[in-house]
Amino acid sequence: MKTNDVIIQFTAKIVFFIIFFFAIHIFLAGHYTPGGGFVGGLLASSAIVLLVLAFDINTVRTIIPVTYTTLTACGLIIALATASFPMLLGDPFFTHYFDYFTLPLIGKTSLHTAMLFDTGVFLVVVGVTMTIIQTIGEDE
Amino acid sequence: MNNFVLLPIIIPFFFGMVLMFGQKSLRFQRGGAMFGLILAFISAVSLLFTVKNEGVQKITFGGWPEPFGITMVSDMVSALLVTTTLLLAIFIVWYSFSSIGTAREHFYYYPAIMMIITGVNGAFTTGDIFNMFVFFEVLLMASYVLIVLGGTRAQLAGSIKYILINVISSALFVIAIAYLYAIIGTLNMADISVKIAEINQPAIITVIAVLFLMVFGLKAAIFPLYFWLPTSYAAAPPPVLALFGALLTKVGVYAIMRTYTLFFIHDTAYTHELLLWLSVFTILAGCIGALAYFDVKQIIIYNIVIAVGVILFGVAQMNETGLQGAMFYLIHDMIIKAALFMLVGIIVYKTGTTNLRKMGGLMKSSPTLGWFYLIAAFGLAGIPPLSGFVGKLLIAKGGFEAGNTWSSLFVLATSLLVLLSVIRIFIYAFWGEEKPVQPILTNAETTKLFIPTAIVIIISIAYGVGAEYLTPFMSDAGRLLADPSIYVDAVLKGE
Numbered sequence: 339m340k341t342n343d344v345i346i347q348f349t350a351k352i353v354f355f356i357i358f359f360f361a362i363h364i365f366l367a368g369h370y371t372p373g374g375g376f377v378g379g380l381l382a383s384s385a386i387v388l389l390v391l392a393f394d395i396n397t398v399r400t401i402i403p404v405t406y407t408t409l410t411a412c413g414l415i416i417a418l419a420t421a422s423f424p425m426l427l428g429d430p431f432f433t434h435y436f437d438y439f440t441l442p443l444i445g446k447t448s449l450h451t452a453m454l455f456d457t458g459v460f461l462v463v464v465g466v467t468m469t470i471i472q473t474i475g476e477d478e
Numbered sequence: 479m480n481n482f483v484l485l486p487i488i489i490p491f492f493f494g495m496v497l498m499f500g501q502k503s504l505r506f507q508r509g510g511a512m513f514g515l516i517l518a519f520i521s522a523v524s525l526l527f528t529v530k531n532e533g534v535q536k537i538t539f540g541g542w543p544e545p546f547g548i549t550m551v552s553d554m555v556s557a558l559l560v561t562t563t564l565l566l567a568i569f570i571v572w573y574s575f576s577s578i579g580t581a582r583e584h585f586y587y588y589p590a591i592m593m594i595i596t597g598v599n600g601a602f603t604t605g606d607i608f609n610m611f612v613f614f615e616v617l618l619m620a621s622y623v624l625i626v627l628g629g630t631r632a633q634l635a636g637s638i639k640y641i642l643i644n645v646i647s648s649a650l651f652v653i654a655i656a657y658l659y660a661i662i663g664t665l666n667m668a669d670i671s672v673k674i675a676e677i678n679q680p681a682i683i684t685v686i687a688v689l690f691l692m693v694f695g696l697k698a699a700i701f702p703l704y705f706w707l708p709t710s711y712a713a714a715p716p717p718v719l720a721l722f723g724a725l726l727t728k729v730g731v732y733a734i735m736r737t738y739t740l741f742f743i744h745d746t747a748y749t750h751e752l753l754l755w756l757s758v759f760t761i762l763a764g765c766i767g768a769l770a771y772f773d774v775k776q777i778i779i780y781n782i783v784i785a786v787g788v789i790l791f792g793v794a795q796m797n798e799t800g801l802q803g804a805m806f807y808l809i810h811d812m813i814i815k816a817a818l819f820m821l822v823g824i825i826v827y828k829t830g831t832t833n834l835r836k837m838g839g840l841m842k843s844s845p846t847l848g849w850f851y852l853i854a855a856f857g858l859a860g861i862p863p864l865s866g867f868v869g870k871l872l873i874a875k876g877g878f879e880a881g882n883t884w885s886s887l888f889v890l891a892t893s894l895l896v897l898l899s900v901i902r903i904f905i906y907a908f909w910g911e912e913k914p915v916q917p918i919l920t921n922a923e924t925t926k927l928f929i930p931t932a933i934v935i936i937i938s939i940a941y942g943v944g945a946e947y948l949t950p951f952m953s954d955a956g957r958l959l960a961d962p963s964i965y966v967d968a969v970l971k972g973e
Contacts, residue, residue, distance in 0.1 A: 407498060408498070408499060410498070411495050411496075411498035411499060414495045414498075415492075415495050415496075418488070418491065418492060418495065422484075422488060425481045425484075429541060430479055430481065430537055430538060430539060430540060430541045431481055431484050431537060431539055431540075432539040432540045433540050433541050434540065
């Protein structure tokens with residue numbers, strides 16, 4: 339039977355971007371205010387799940403051609419690299435550095451190495467969540 | 479501050495992540511796993527000698543001051559255990575090459591091995607009780623993967639039990655830590671030791687001590703909490719079984735050893751007496767199981783339970799001799815259990831059955847295997863000069879010094895039952911008439927398995943014969959366990 343899902347597909351296309359940008363916002367808001375890589379990653383994967391619900395796994399796979407296990411591994415490597423980088427400078431493992439920079443358009447901003455670590459966490463969360471959902475979803 | 483402490487944890491972790499790529503290439507997977515473990519082993523050996531020469535090493539993450547940051551501490555106890563773990567992992571991975579099967583090798587087998595090593599080494603090294611929980615979870619997650627990988631019927635049945643019991647014990651672990659934190663207000667293990675000494679261990683702390691014993695006892699498989707061990711472990715394929723049998727319960731034993739020599743040392747009349755009796759019953763239950771079964775895997779698995787009892791009996795004495803003996807026996811048991819599981823794996827691959835009654839006459843077709851098995855069996859029972867002897871001698875001596883004469887004699891007497899249980903495998907499988915078998919692997923393949931196994935047995939012989947060279951390391955470890963102030967001072971007062 340062919341179901342009519344025009345409305346959900348149309349809505350999903352728009353809502354996907356709203357959720358995804360909110361995920362980026364939450365991710366960047368982390369550290370000083372509530373948020374961070376973990377919740378950001380969960381939100382981002384919920385956006386992808388919405389696409390999976392509206393269309394189907396194979397369509398989404400062509401839209402976002404990412405192997406999620408590889409994404410997880412990349413995230414872990416970024417996180418470990420950020421954590422162990424201070425060892426090269428002779429500081430203890432997991433030491434973070436930050437400073438204030440004046441960037442064009444944005445102005446005075448604090449850049450923190452914790453954000454790089456959180457990028458790793460973000461990728462791991464998206465990778466793991468999507469791997470789980472794909473594994474369950476494929477089982478028909 | 480010494481970042482070097484972290485290398486035996488970070489290197490397997492890094493290689494575990496790298497090996498998640500390229501599941502298609504066997505050469506990359508095998509080579510990467512081997513290279514990573516050897517690299518980590520070299521770093522662990524040099525760490526061991528640093529600890530020997532310069533005393534306890536530590537690092538606090540992010541350069542936070544001591545009781546607040548997460549501290550990793552490498553003392554003689556943890557350095558010895560980390561080195562042994564990596565040494566055994568090298569040979570077990572080598573053993574996996576021709577036994578685990580390419581289907582598993584293509585499906586994240588080596589990353590899971592590297593993660594389990596990360597977790598085990600982390601749990602041995604950490605100086606923060608909550609961080610220890612985290613590393614327990616890391617090693618458990620990886621062990622779930624390994625136990626279920628392959629998805630055969632027996633594996634699924636065994637892993638359900640395994641996962642359930644570990645989820646429960648992990649939940650209890652967090653609850654126990656929360657109780658402890660509510661009273662003591664710190665998570666740093668050295669700081670906990672100081673704070674408990676300050677308030678002189680009121681009754682509530684003793685209750686928490688028993689809760690910790692339950693949590694770690696579930697993982698270490700002590701009486702009466704060992705019920706999950708035989709069925710879950712028997713489900714795993716031989717290389718995984720060797721890894722689990724050699725390492726996983728030992729992490730629980732280490733955790734009991736650490737908490738019962740560092741935290742809960744002011745009411746030993748209750749806590750250590752309880753540990754003493756539980757360890758005696760553990761040995762008894764293990765002996766009954768080991769003698770009751772005709773299944774080679776089960777016999778060796780019940781021998782894990784016996785060994786856990788013997789080690790904890792040494793810990794319960796709470797004197798330097800007993801603790802040194804416990805260390806000696808702990809390392810011995812890791813090596814010899816890996817060797818025995820690898821040997822039993824070869825026997826199973828050769829005969830296609832785990833039932834002793836269906837085996838026989840292997841001595842004719844594979845005499846070398848038979849003699850090496852006999853050496854390993856004697857080593858397990860502790861016949862001098864093989865590896866189990868020194869540890870058991872010191873544990874019994876510690877028992878006599880502490881005035882536990884009868885229970886020490888009991889521990890010594892059970893050595894005979896241990897010997898009987900493993901010699902039964904020798905008698906049934908190697909003696910007698912040759913029986914029709916359905917080998918799982920060809921002779922050429924089992925010969926490849928035999929090389930790493932033989933090396934592990936030679937290491938265990940060297941461990942027994944060369945006990946004199948190891949004594950300085952072991953006496954350092956024993957002194958450190960017997961006197962918590964060494965550990966506490968190194969963590970809280972070090973530079």
